[in-house]
Amino acid sequence: MSEAVLQILSPTGEVDSARIPALSTERMVELYRHMVTVRAMDTRMLALQRQGRIGFYGTCKGQEAATVGSGAAMAGEDWVFPALREGAVLLMRGYPLDKYMGQLVGCELDPTHGRQMPCHFSSAEHHYVSLSSVIGTQIPQAMGAAWAAKIKGDRVAVLGYMGDGATSSTDFHCALTFAGVHKVPCVFFCQNNQFAISVPFSKQTASDGIAVKAKAYGVHGVAVDGNDVLAVYAATHEARERALRGDGATLIEAITYRMEGHSSSDDPTRYRDSRTVEEWGRKDPIERFRNFLELEGLVSAALDKEIHLSVKRDVDGAIAAAEKVGQPDVDTLFTDVYAQIPKHLKEQRDAILHERRDGEAEGAFPL
Numbered sequence: 001m002s003e004a005v006l007q008i009l010s011p012t013g014e015v016d017s018a019r020i021p022a023l024s025t026e027r028m029v030e031l032y033r034h035m036v037t038v039r040a041m042d043t044r045m046l047a048l049q050r051q052g053r054i055g056f057y058g059t060c061k062g063q064e065a066a067t068v069g070s071g072a073a074m075a076g077e078d079w080v081f082p083a084l085r086e087g088a089v090l091l092m093r094g095y096p097l098d099k100y101m102g103q104l105v106g107c108e109l110d111p112t113h114g115r116q117m118p119c120h121f122s123s124a125e126h127h128y129v130s131l132s133s134v135i136g137t138q139i140p141q142a143m144g145a146a147w148a149a150k151i152k153g154d155r156v157a158v159l160g161y162m163g164d165g166a167t168s169s170t171d172f173h174c175a176l177t178f179a180g181v182h183k184v185p186c187v188f189f190c191q192n193n194q195f196a197i198s199v200p201f202s203k204q205t206a207s208d209g210i211a212v213k214a215k216a217y218g219v220h221g222v223a224v225d226g227n228d229v230l231a232v233y234a235a236t237h238e239a240r241e242r243a244l245r246g247d248g249a250t251l252i253e254a255i256t257y258r259m260e261g262h263s264s265s266d267d268p269t270r271y272r273d274s275r276t277v278e279e280w281g282r283k284d285p286i287e288r289f290r291n292f293l294e295l296e297g298l299v300s301a302a303l304d305k306e307i308h309l310s311v312k313r314d315v316d317g318a319i320a321a322a323e324k325v326g327q328p329d330v331d332t333l334f335t336d337v338y339a340q341i342p343k344h345l346k347e348q349r350d351a352i353l354h355e356r357r358d359g360e361a362e363g364a365f366p367l
Contacts, residue, residue, distance in 0.1 A: 005255060006235055007225040011283050013291025021234045025298050031072055031229055032293060033307050035064040035286050038088045040311045042260070044319065045104060049264040053323070054104050056118045060085040062227075062259030065285035066191050068092070069232030070254070073240060074159050074187075079127045079149075081142035083161040084263070085191065086131075087119060093126040101318040108325045113332040135196075136162060136169030139188065143175040146186035146249070157185045157243040159236075165196020167210055176251065180218030185243035187236060188219075188251045191226065193258035198271040210253035219249040226256030227285040230292075257283070330356060 008019045023031075042059040049057045060067055063085055071089030074080065080089055091100060102109025104118045112122065112130075122130030129145075131138060142160025149156050166172055167190060179186050190210045194201045207213060214221025220242060224235040232254055239250035257280035261268045268277075293299035299307075334341055334349040341349070 005223045005225055006231045007228050008230040008234065009225075009228045009288055009292050011227075011288060013288055013295055015230075015292055015296075019231075019234065021230060021237060023230075023233070027072075028293065028298060029303075029307075031068055031233075032286075032289055032299065033311065034068045034072075034088060034092055035229065035289065036307055037091070037311050037315070038064045038067065039286060040308075040315050041088075044315055046260070046264060048104075048319070054118050055106075056264055057104070058084040058119050058263040059260040060088065062280065062285070063191055063193055063254075063256045064088075065229035065289065066189075066226040066232055066254040066256050069229040070159065070161075070187075070189050070236040070252070073233050073236035074157065075240075077127065077156050078240070079129065079142075079145050079156065079158045081129050081138040081145070081158065081160040082121075082131045083138065083163055083166070083191070084119060084131060086161050087121050089159075090121050090123060090126060090128045093123075093128065095121070095123055095126050095128070097314060097318045098321050101322040102325075105319075105322040106328070107322050108328050109322055110328065113328040113336070136166035136171035138162070139166060139169070139171045140175040140178070142188070143179045143184055143186050143249075146184035146243075147178065147182055150182070150184055155244060157187060157240045159187045159189060159240075161189050161191065163196060164190060164192040164194070164201055164204055164210060165199060166190075167213065168196075168204055176214075176217040176219060176249075179249040183246065183248035185246075186249040187239040187243060188249060189236065190251065190253045191256060192253050193226075193256050195258055195262070195268075195272070197262040197266065198268075200272075209255075211251060214251040217251075219251055220247070221251045221253070223253045223255065226254030227283050227288060229285060229289050256285075 008016050038060050042061050045054065045057045046059055048054050067086050067088050071092050076093060099109055099111060103112065103121055106114035120130050122128060139160055139162055142158050146158040192210055196204055209223055211221040211223040222235045224231050226232060235252050239252060242250055290299065290304065330352060334345050
């Protein structure tokens with residue numbers, strides 16, 4: 001692309017020291033742990049899906065730096081509108097791992113009672129809005145929330161995620177138009193992972209990247225190496241600062257690569273070259289950041305091993321806890337909709353409870 005791509009860490013972990021963001025040692029190690037957690041979760045949950053223990057999963061493998069770096073740059077009071085691969089941002093905000101796992105399994109631990117597909121997390125308490133599987137719908141929602149915050153005078157920014165395919169949607173055009181005109185405090189974050197399911201980026205747009213599109217809408221545009229967690233953090237942090245200053249929205253293009261399929265339902269070997277996958281594999285964002293931390297003396301081999309072991313214990317424990325508890329109570333099919341359950345729903349609830357007592361309503365809880 002013609003636009004300069006922001007990079008702080010080289011693929012081997014050497015650093016442009018003048019550009020390192022002001023992060024403490026503890027914070028950098030914490031970012032690394034979050035990235036390791038994402039990778040561990042992806043490995044286990046994809047295996048669980050193949051074993052029939054969950055119904056669906058979309059991995060973040062190869063995109064950990066883009067997800068973790070951007071999420072870390074936002075404050076707790078900011079709102080997040082995710083796409084498919086940003087669940088780690090919710091965990092980074094303090095969401096309990098057992099509830100997170102409960103949503104994937106669809107068990108009693110899930111606050112949404114198994115009503116959503118796996119990976120469709122949400123928590124008002126943590127300012128994290130559920131994604132929609134419809135492509136791009138979250139982009140105008142993020143813009144609208146940011147516009148509302150500006151009208152109300154709330155000092156918050158909104159982070160709206162999307163993939164490269166979503167930039168071809170009418171929702172992208174609508175959101176960026178309004179964001180530019182009204183100078184809303186929104187950070188639009190595009191994870192350009194080179195594929196919209198099976199459509200390669202070369203067939204997605206004829207423009208020279210995504211960030212360049214910002215100019216036409218009157219918003220700021222930034223292209224960043226999406227496998228460089230420090231560069232992603234720096235770009236997102238600056239975009240948030242611009243938003244809070246009243247300077248309007250920013251469109252960030254994080255150039256990265258989806259190492260697995262679009263989801264557990266996809267076979268990427270049918271449409272992409274294995275040599276390209278191997279080339280991007282040598283740019284692994286976790287290895288790059290670990291090399292930097294080791295070169296800087298911030299993470300030793302012993303600490304790295306301890307991080308991986310503790311993450312594995314946490315993930316294994318959360319899986320065991322989620323699979324140990326029962327299904328959501330059948331009564332939850334009729335609650336959380338009306339303050340007072342209307343007559344027709346009461347009749348339906350009583351009927352299914354009666355069938356359940358008689359053993360006629362057994363079976364797996366639907367996804």
